[in-house]
Amino acid sequence: MPDTVFPPSALETAKADTLPVVYVREPDDMCAALTPEVDAAIWNRSMPIKVQDWLNAFPARSLPSGRFVLPSSQAAACMKDLFGTRGVSASPALSWLCEDAERLAYLVSGLVRTDLVRLRLEPVYDNACSKLHIDNVVARLICTYRGPGSVLGLAPEMASGLQTISTGLPVLLKGKQWPAARTPELRHRSPAIEGTGETRLVLVLEGCTEKDIFPAYDDIYQS
DSSP states (O other), X not given: OOSSOOOTTTEEOXXXXXXXXXXXXXXXXXXXXXXXXXOEEEEXXXXXXXXXXXXXXXXXXXXXXXXXXXXXXXXXXXXHHHHHTTTOOOOHHXXXXXXXXXXXXXXXXXXXTOSEEEEEEEEEOSOOSOSOBOOSSSEEEEEEEESOOOEEESSTTOOXXXXXXXXXXXXXXXXXXXXXXXXXXXXXXXXXXXXXXXXXXXXXXXXOOGGXXXXXXXXXXXX
């Protein structure tokens, strides 16, 4: 467990004692929770049922996707435009989703101290990244808005002691470039949904400097 003492209102214990994970009650506590002994922080919140129902009503192939580099202050506008490409007009559920993405983008931007973030919104229809792995970034935030969340574990070959994050809970994970003497141990992977008929909608956020932009993959968002 971390050396830092958090007030009870801010921090909850991890569900799995074997994993270096903590649950926090406020989004601003996610960054502070990543102490030397903790590799991931999960914001333990309730995603509005109306937003879940709204997303679940989309036909799988009509969900938007995109990968952009942008200032964190433009994350809400980017999300709105992505849904706009699918003919989705303004609604309370879309507003909540856009505002949530921007709040999480600000969090990531502040953690890595860069003005830019890479925002990726992606529908997932199969097992995607099926092996437990650590991303080659400083830190990455993942939030699954539809379908089962990411799976956490330690060893790549681990078959037990895995933990699946609930839908709508953002997880902030240390990456291989995390600046610390101790290499992060926690790994994550996509849940196995191939053949089940399920579709996930996943938001991925990470800090991005200009030298980290990949022209072949990243679009520069223009509001």
